[in-house]
Amino acid sequence: MFDYPPVLSKGQQMITCDLLKKSANISYIILMPGVLYRKEREVLEFLVQFQNQYGYSPTLQEISKATNHRSNATVHAIIAKLVEKGYVQKVDGNSRVLKVIDPKISLALAGGTQPSIQLPLMGFIAAGRPLEPHPDPEATFPISASMISGKKTAYVLQVKGTSLIEDGILDGDYVVIEKEHEIVNGDIVVAIVDDNLATLKKFYREDGKVVLKPANSAMQPIYPTSLTIQGKVVGLVRKFV
Numbered sequence: 001m002f003d004y005p006p007v008l009s010k011g012q013q014m015i016t017c018d019l020l021k022k023s024a025n026i027s028y029i030i031l032m033p034g035v036l037y038r039k040e041r042e043v044l045e046f047l048v049q050f051q052n053q054y055g056y057s058p059t060l061q062e063i064s065k066a067t068n069h070r071s072n073a074t075v076h077a078i079i080a081k082l083v084e085k086g087y088v089q090k091v092d093g094n095s096r097v098l099k100v101i102d103p104k105i106s107l108a109l110a111g112g113t114q115p116s117i118q119l120p121l122m123g124f125i126a127a128g129r130p131l132e133p134h135p136d137p138e139a140t141f142p143i144s145a146s147m148i149s150g151k152k153t154a155y156v157l158q159v160k161g162t163s164l165i166e167d168g169i170l171d172g173d174y175v176v177i178e179k180e181h182e183i184v185n186g187d188i189v190v191a192i193v194d195d196n197l198a199t200l201k202k203f204y205r206e207d208g209k210v211v212l213k214p215a216n217s218a219m220q221p222i223y224p225t226s227l228t229i230q231g232k233v234v235g236l237v238r239k240f241v
Contacts, residue, residue, distance in 0.1 A: 038168055039067070039078055040081055040085075040087075042067045043075060043082065044088070046066045046067055047100070048100055051100075056097070063079075068170075079098065083098075087100065088100050116142045116144060116145060117142070117143060117145045117148075118141065118142055118143075119141055119148075119154055119155055119156050119176065120139070120140060120141075120155045120156065121134050121136075121140055121155070121156045121158070122134060122155045122156065122157055123157060124160050125157045125158070125159060125160065125190060125199075126159075126160035126161050126198075129198065130196055130197060130198055131157075144235075147176050147234060147235035148176065148178055148234060148235070149178065149234075152178045152179050152180065153178070153179040154177060154234075155177055156175065156176055156177070157174070157175050157200075158172065158174050159172065159173045159175055163199070163200065163201065163216050163219055164200060164201075164214065164215040165215065165216050166215040166216055166217065167188070168236070169188075169200075169233075169236060170238065172239075174236070174237040174239075175188075175200065175236055175237075176233065176234050176235030176236070176237065177230070177233060177234070179231040180229070180232045181229065183203050183232060184203075185203065187202070187203045187232045187233075188200065188201070188203070188232060188233040189201065189203045189212075189229050189230075189231065189232045190229070190230040190231050190232070190233075191203070191224070191227055191228065191230065193222060194225055194226055198230075201213060201221075201222060202215060203229075209223065210224060211223055212224065
């Protein structure tokens with residue numbers, strides 16, 4: 001069982017990933033045959049985007065900061081794994097320079113293979129609060145066109161909180177939502193529950209009752225008495241600032 005394989009990216013300062021439904025679960029687009037775990041993917045994507053923007057490799061400290069690692073040693077170990085797996089190689093005579101071996105990988109991670117479109121940036125979603133509208137009602141957000149079906153209403157929300165952190169959705173990420181009424185177990189949904197409160201959770205039906213589960217072991221599931229599904233997550237965008 002793999003954990004968060006590589007995904008498509010769009011733009012030099014953002015990460016995008018398409019979430020595809022596989023049976024009742026969420027899976028991710030795989031661009032390469034080897035297994036690339038979440039932390040390795042994040043480092044590789046930042047490496048590619050940094051090199052495209054500046055023309056040279058980032059330092060360990062720069063990678064650590066961008067990918068939320070406290071230790072440079074951890075990043076060094078991740079890079080060693082990327083070298084071992086054949087994704088990157090060190091350039092002879094300069095230990096700082098890392099080269100992505102397959103140019104197709106670099107192109108895909110830099111967003112060079114997918115057209116982009118603009119979706120409405122509707123606002124912010126935080127667990128247990130009403131949806132917070134964006135201050136600019138005309139605000140839009142660029143995404144890869146491949147992330148949505150094009151047949152349903154779609155929009156973007158920015159995540160506040162860590163209720164889905166164990167599924168790789170972090171505080172500050174942007175989620176792409178498509179309006180969808182056919183929801184199955186494991187779908188990540190925007191739900192309006194009791195007292196008009198909004199939440200971003202994983203949908204399950206157990207013993208005839210709906211359960212909204214976090215992907216955070218420190219949080220408890222929600223058993224709503226009223227429920228309106230506003231849509232489901234079909235994509236994720238992360239910006240490295």
